[in-house]
Amino acid sequence: MSLTSSTFARARSTAAASASTAAPWEQSVQAKPTRELAAIAAWRDAPYFTAPERAALALTEHVTSLADSPDPVPDDIWDDAPRHFDERGMAALLLSISVTNVYNRLNLSTRQVAGASGWSKGSNGNEAPTQ
Numbered sequence: 001m002s003l004t005s006s007t008f009a010r011a012r013s014t015a016a017a018s019a020s021t022a023a024p025w026e027q028s029v030q031a032k033p034t035r036e037l038a039a040i041a042a043w044r045d046a047p048y049f050t051a052p053e054r055a056a057l058a059l060t061e062h063v064t065s066l067a068d069s070p071d072p073v074p075d076d077i078w079d080d081a082p083r084h085f086d087e088r089g090m091a092a093l094l095l096s097i098s099v100t101n102v103y104n105r106l107n108l109s110t111r112q113v114a115g116a117s118g119w120s121k122g123s124n125g126n127e128a129p130t131q
Contacts, residue, residue, distance in 0.1 A: 052084035063097045
């Protein structure tokens with residue numbers, strides 16, 4: 001699973017823009033300490049995340065791994081997210097998750113390395129990115 005802080009920042013900023021008053025967690029988007037970002041992979045056990053962040057992370061995990069389960073996004077996960085995000089916030093969150101997943105899949109399938117520029121022959125003779 002690949003999660004990025006920018007995914008959640010975009011969703012939060014969109015959710016904040018659509019709300020009449022910003023919630024405390026929305027006001028602190030820019031001030032996330034490095035330890036919180038480093039703990040995303042262990043978000044269930046880390047004490048750093050708010051309820052809305054946990055709902056976004058749970059939804060992200062399930063949407064990212066749709067093929068891994070007969071019930072890809074369980075009702076409890078789906079029902080929890082709208083408690084923390086309005087309709088525009090949910091749309092922004094789902095689009096951010098989906099776009100990030102598309103880019104990850106494109107990068108993996110084309111062997112594109114994040115931050116690389118240009119293309120050259122890979123070890124298998126196919127075009128591959130250069131760094």
